[in-house]
Amino acid sequence: MFDGLIDLINSPHWGNTLPFIRRGLALTLYITFVGVFFGFIIGALAGFARLSKNKIIYGVATVYIELIRGTPILVQALFLYFAISQSFGINFQAVTAGIIAIAVNAGAYIAEIVRGGVESIDKGQKEAGRSIGLSSSQTMRYIIWPQAFKRMIPPLGNQFIISLKDTSIFAIISVGEVTFLLRQYVSSTAVTFEPYVMLSLAYLVITIPAMLILRAIERRLDV
Amino acid sequence: MFDGLIDLINSPHWGNTLPFIRRGLALTLYITFVGVFFGFIIGALAGFARLSKNKIIYGVATVYIELIRGTPILVQALFLYFAISQSFGINFQAVTAGIIAIAVNAGAYIAEIVRGGVESIDKGQKEAGRSIGLSSSQTMRYIIWPQAFKRMIPPLGNQFIISLKDTSIFAIISVGEVTFLLRQYVSSTAVTFEPYVMLSLAYLVITIPAMLILRAIERRLDV
């Protein structure tokens, strides 16, 4: 038992996995950042579409959001990577497919964040804006959006963390992100414990500070 | 183009995947229900621990919650099934491992739902309870919890949907849930489009009604 522990501590695999962690995490972060960035653009559009009085715009956005939120991102990735390419002859590179999957997936959740953020602003703000003569779009731009965006920061940060974790499933469409590389390591060495501990740490190193920062922001916004 | 569409509609694969959908979805639902059930027990305990003034209880719960929320469920499943079994000789069967993974994972999120639900109840409720002479635990039981639980229903339902989607990754530990079976179908028939459409529908058939019900409940609670 005690010997086992010392063996474990001295295991070479802690160090040996490090290069893979580094390389994989870089790709993980890259996909997440770029994916969430485009997800924000998609989400803002879809979020405003959900606030629209135009039934068609509202309907299209709703279908998109519900389809995405109703299915696992793994299935979305499989669909995008395999089914779409077969049926429409579009072949994304694996990393591109990963970025698209994150953007499309995060976009649906961000749409709801945007809608919720805008709706959370007290109706009185809009009325005050309109009553000094601002147009509807000026009111959105100068009054509602700046306040709404501030409130959206914590849930957006949270979506970033979710998307970061979601990239782990891209192991199955062969994106060389961190989970993929560490599984490779496990397959090649038949050692499981150390690599998976290191893999968990790789995520925690990003997510825990991110969560702490978010909580701090949230607290400041509350006051 | 048009011919292709007719071919697609007449494709035998729509029907052929059905038995797999049925069988896989049954396992998916079974794992989800049992997993979330135990997740609720874990989550309630951890949630109250997070409300505790005892530093150790609070600390243990916090570490558990943050570790789980900071890592992908895929990594947790790999860890549970491979690393733990190899290192400690605890051998879960795949389905058991899946249930445990869902329970442990959902438990961390449910803990925050429980804590949030309890904290969302106006402080005045507690004060009113205490001021008529109820003890602290009576106040929790008769005043706070019934109100908090009602508010927890929508986020709990939401967690159920998330956990349902999370089961899709259990192929990696050889659980024959619906995504796994349909991937099998794809690799043995060389057809991708129809099976993946059916797979998406399989999830939507559960998640869309669930989301609608939740929204209805939420609306009723709001009033």
Added chain:
Amino acid sequence: ACGDDEVTVATDTNYVPFEFMNTETGEMEGFDIDLIYEIADRVGFEINLEVVEFDGILAGMETGRYDIGIAGMTITEDRAKVFDFSDPYYDAGLVLAVRADEEEIQSIDDVDGRPVATRAATTSEDYLVENTDAEVRLFPDIVNAYQDLIAGRVDAVIYDVPNVLYYIETEALGEMKTVGDLLTGEQYGIAFPADSELRAQVNEALAEMKEDGTYGDIYEKWFGERP
């Protein structure tokens, strides 16, 4: 495809000794890898290597996502219906593996009703389903099946003989053994989407390599003997 065209080659995440990641360098290596790079040299294309789980390679070949698939892939009738194979380049077969201290399972006839693991979407899965009444456990990664065997969660693994032998030798000496005869004879081929122009060129290069001994050199490097 000619000149310096980039060709997307799908290979398996882990199938020793045909393809696997060298944990020192982080690069993929193995018999298949050496072979395809040599072929690429001769035919004259650049390789864009995509490392995919085995069922993903099949799905990708079927959908035309990849130009070439090389993954110790057995040539089967079913697969040949949807995509094309090169001439065979390696002879293999399936074999049953059990724990080193296993006494009850002596051959494939003893696995009925017992949990037996293999890899999803492979010929081993087909064999198990068609020829036994075993309780089949499928993993995307074959190493996980071996680990389940050693952990005692399954009683046997059935898989391609070179991989089983190589794994026993490098990772599981004294923990695993093979029992019974070779269950099937199989031949590996390189996969191409239907009607690929590359196929003829690759076949030509392959024949050349067998001719001039390059193939034998690579074979010896990975299997310790010449074909």
Added chain:
Amino acid sequence: MIKVTDLHKSFGDLEVLKGINAEVQEKEVVCVIGPSGSGKSTFLRCINRLEDITSGEVVIDGESLTDPKLNINKLRSQVGMVFQHFNLFPHKTVRENITLGPIKVKDMNQEEANKLATQLLEKVGLSDKADVYPASLSGGQKQRVAIARALAMSPKVMLFDEPTSALDPELVGDVLEVMKDLAKEGMTMIVVTHEMGFAREMGDRVIFMDEGKIMEEGTPSEIFDNPQNPRTQTFLSKVL
């Protein structure tokens, strides 16, 4: 100045205003009183079209609110509105709250707008608060900034919807003071209020509303000292 003719307003099936007829002269101060839910706020909100009008007509300074060619933004900028809950813009300083309208709607330049803000803040007694954010103001101060913000658009008429009812009692006085000054300067005002003292002192006319109708109107002394309508009598007996 303002003429309301047979104004009806429904929310879905609920008819909230059931035919209002009223006229407000220039420089007149009209106070509207009545029980909760009687439609006082809705009446005010119809006057600057924060609510669409179901039927009837509202004419402000010759312009009909139901005219499809009406530039609604321009009209609103001429009708100042002060809300019960102030509705200051929390992400803007006091000065920015005041200058936003003039700059964006009237194309005033920054400098001029700032000068205007300084003047108005002086008027409401908050010269030293130009650069703070609303969060650091007391309720009474917030409401005075809201009045300054509305005045910045040089409105022809000011609408007040219970401007003091969200304030702590000891902060009410300052706001009423500012409103009295405005009235004395000749601003046309419609004030929904529970402050009977203010209505009596400053109102040229008092309107009593109940259940979406004007039940009685008259000078403050007519209404307060000698109400004719039994509903008015009950209401006043409760609040006075």
Added chain:
Amino acid sequence: MIKVTDLHKSFGDLEVLKGINAEVQEKEVVCVIGPSGSGKSTFLRCINRLEDITSGEVVIDGESLTDPKLNINKLRSQVGMVFQHFNLFPHKTVRENITLGPIKVKDMNQEEANKLATQLLEKVGLSDKADVYPASLSGGQKQRVAIARALAMSPKVMLFDEPTSALDPELVGDVLEVMKDLAKEGMTMIVVTHEMGFAREMGDRVIFMDEGKIMEEGTPSEIFDNPQNPRTQTFLSKVL
């Protein structure tokens, strides 16, 4: 009945009560007035230990609140508290709101508790509301239920924290009426209020608090007609 000696209360660094000395006799009605933030609520909350006491002593009917052997739940059940925002239990009917305390704390049986509830609802004029949920009551009705709920524990003293300040003006009267009845029956009461009319009419004594201290106390006519302390004067000039 109640004796408060040199009561101090701090929240972190903020000292909210800076040495309060006060005594309340049986059947006495004491009204507490003072500006917002002066510590009136905190004072009340210390009396039934909803807030822990930082230093000093509060003795109720011979029992010291700081006595470690004190059964705090029993004590609280003898001190009724009525909150500004009612704090009714929204998931329980009016009757259940009233019977919960007697059943759970005093081990009364259901039948007896129901009878008690019926009596109390009659007393506060809400006999017909026993089976509705609080959400369907008006503010004034809610507050009367809250009073009934507190009375159900047969408290020795009742604390009221601005019981009418969240109410629409025309609903205030009913609540004050119930409180007056209570006072007439001889209930010992401490009432934090902005209703100067009530304080003048019903208060045996009025306490003026500012900045965590009692600045002045005396009979209503002493305080209202002839305040000695300049702070009291300023405050009264604003609210009267």
